[in-house]
Amino acid sequence: MQKKPPKSTDVVIIGAGPAGTSAATHLAKAGINVVILEKAQFPRPQVGESLIPHFWKFTDVLGVSEAIEAEGFIAKAGGISVWNGKTRQILFSDFGYTRAGLHVERDIFDHLLLKHSERSGAMVYQQINVQKVDFSQPNNLGVYFSDQENKKGIIRCAYVIDATGHRSLLARQFNTRHLINSKKNFLALWGYFKNSRYAGADYKSHTIDSIKKNRPVTFVMSYKEGWLWHIILRNTASVGLIIHPTHTKNFNKHQREIFFKQHCQSLPHLKDLLSNAHFIENSITHRPDYSYYSTQICAENYYSIGDAAAFIDPIFSHGVQNAFYNAALASLAIKESFKNPSKRQRYSQLCASRMQQYYNFSRALSLGDLGHNSLHQNLVRSLMKTMPALELELMLAAAHTTNRSENFKKLAMEAGIWKNFIAQSQGEQLTQPTQLNF
Numbered sequence: 173m174q175k176k177p178p179k180s181t182d183v184v185i186i187g188a189g190p191a192g193t194s195a196a197t198h199l200a201k202a203g204i205n206v207v208i209l210e211k212a213q214f215p216r217p218q219v220g221e222s223l224i225p226h227f228w229k230f231t232d233v234l235g236v237s238e239a240i241e242a243e244g245f246i247a248k249a250g251g252i253s254v255w256n257g258k259t260r261q262i263l264f265s266d267f268g269y270t271r272a273g274l275h276v277e278r279d280i281f282d283h284l285l286l287k288h289s290e291r292s293g294a295m296v297y298q299q300i301n302v303q304k305v306d307f308s309q310p311n312n313l314g315v316y317f318s319d320q321e322n323k324k325g326i327i328r329c330a331y332v333i334d335a336t337g338h339r340s341l342l343a344r345q346f347n348t349r350h351l352i353n354s355k356k357n358f359l360a361l362w363g364y365f366k367n368s369r370y371a372g373a374d375y376k377s378h379t380i381d382s383i384k385k386n387r388p389v390t391f392v393m394s395y396k397e398g399w400l401w402h403i404i405l406r407n408t409a410s411v412g413l414i415i416h417p418t419h420t421k422n423f424n425k426h427q428r429e430i431f432f433k434q435h436c437q438s439l440p441h442l443k444d445l446l447s448n449a450h451f452i453e454n455s456i457t458h459r460p461d462y463s464y465y466s467t468q469i470c471a472e473n474y475y476s477i478g479d480a481a482a483f484i485d486p487i488f489s490h491g492v493q494n495a496f497y498n499a500a501l502a503s504l505a506i507k508e509s510f511k512n513p514s515k516r517q518r519y520s521q522l523c524a525s526r527m528q529q530y531y532n533f534s535r536a537l538s539l540g541d542l543g544h545n546s547l548h549q550n551l552v553r554s555l556m557k558t559m560p561a562l563e564l565e566l567m568l569a570a571a572h573t574t575n576r577s578e579n580f581k582k583l584a585m586e587a588g589i590w591k592n593f594i595a596q597s598q599g600e601q602l603t604q605p606t607q608l609n610f
């Protein structure tokens with residue numbers, strides 16, 4: 173029989189993705205009672221398999237890096253992009269990173285983080301679907317849920333963290349969730365293949381059995397209708413198309429699958445990587461309107477973190493590390509609020525502004541529509557002034573390879589860091605176009 177959630181606790185976290193579980197670990201380690209309520213039964217599928225090396229600094233603090241290393245995920249050296257026909261490569265080691273990025277099966281990665289939060293003291297309840305949060309008593313919130321037998325329940329708590337991913341439970345409850353109004357408001361369509369070749373750091377393609385000899389990279393490419401990714405995993409390859417919604421308008425699942433397979437078989441480079449691969453039936457998922465933001469993400473008694481607050485665009489593989497970042501901020505604000513309740517509103521404001529800085533930075537870079545969708549350029553500029561040079565350089569190179577660096581340059585100039593930045597990096601990392609030999 174499934175164990176029942178308690179009647180009350182200090183903090184309820186809704187959702188057990190990287191945002192929810194890492195917030196739970198931070199709080200539980202500080203001796204705070206924390207309950208995670210998760211709708212799915214883990215391991216559950218999730219998109220977002222390419223991790224940039226920034227994430228290690230968070231998993232080190234969480235104490236879970238060793239478990240991640242022991243799992244043996246694929247270590248990636250960087251990325252190759254073919255953008256508007258030009259091939260460029262970014263290697264993390266060229267930017268001074270000593271640890272690799274990873275290609276992870278997200279069901280396994282997220283489960284590992286969940287088990288770690290449980291070991292750290294969080295109480296975890298799966299197959300629990302949260303419906304709403306009652307804020308009528310600000311110090312005694314009510315989290316309403318139903319279990320897998322559809323039995324209703326409520327947990328009382330002092331703080332709620334909404335980590336429900338793109339479901340954005342609280343933003344929908346408050347009606348503060350907005351879709352991005354941009355020409356780049358794309359749709360994602362992705363699926364999985366067996367027996368795919370992979371893109372190597374040597375610009376060649378390889379079979380999976382040479383993964384230890386020839387370092388893999390994430391492969392992205394722009395094409396007429398949008399752009400695509402190819403991410404090699406241990407037993408499969410994740411392939412995604414990012415396209416304008418008009419291309420699959422009114423399509424049913426079967427038509428979307430045909431569209432997807434046709435593109436995979438015909439697009440240059442991708443078709444070479446998939447030449448001996450076979451599609452895993454029913455592995456297609458599509459997510460329309462994946463770019464959105466909420467205008468109200470924190471208050472004295474709740475925090476919306478990770479994708480629950482906003483998601484922009486997967487082009488820079490920011491999502492998971494942003495979830496870790498938000499979780500670290502929100503749990504710090506809650507820890508301080510327990511110590512000093514009279515300041516809890518101030519802590520939540522500080523947290524909100526830090527989180528908005530990063531979301532706005534991602535939006536400015538990924539979408540290229542500065543000035544729209546209530547984008548706060550001053551927040552972006554202040555973040556750029558404090559970001560580690562290493563991370564900024566990598567972002568500039570990534571923006572450059574995908575023709576999105578004009579925004580970056582403009583903001584860096586306005587923040588007064590452009591000259592220093594260029595002097596330090598000497599433009600070395602702005603990789604020159606080269607040839608792909610798949």
Ligand SMILES: Cc1cc2nc3c(=O)[nH]c(=O)nc-3n(C[C@H](O)[C@H](O)[C@H](O)COP(=O)(O)OP(=O)(O)OC[C@H]3O[C@@H](n4cnc5c(N)ncnc54)[C@H](O)[C@@H]3O)c2cc1C
Pocket residue numbers: 186187188189190191192209210211212216218219220221222223224300301302303335336337338339341360412459462477478479480483486489490491492493495
């Ligand atoms: C097409 C696409 C490609 C991407 N590629 C990358 C990439 O390569 N690299 C990268 O870093 N990021 C990528 N991302 C983003 C990444 O997937 C997310 O940023 C990341 O998963 C966010 O973590 P999270 O914990 O906020 O949410 P999630 O991982 O979505 O977890 C949310 C959890 O909440 C649970 N939940 C939802 N509603 C309820 C409810 N009512 N009650 C209880 N539980 C609930 C869900 O079951 C889920 O387990 C991509 C995203 C998209 C859309």
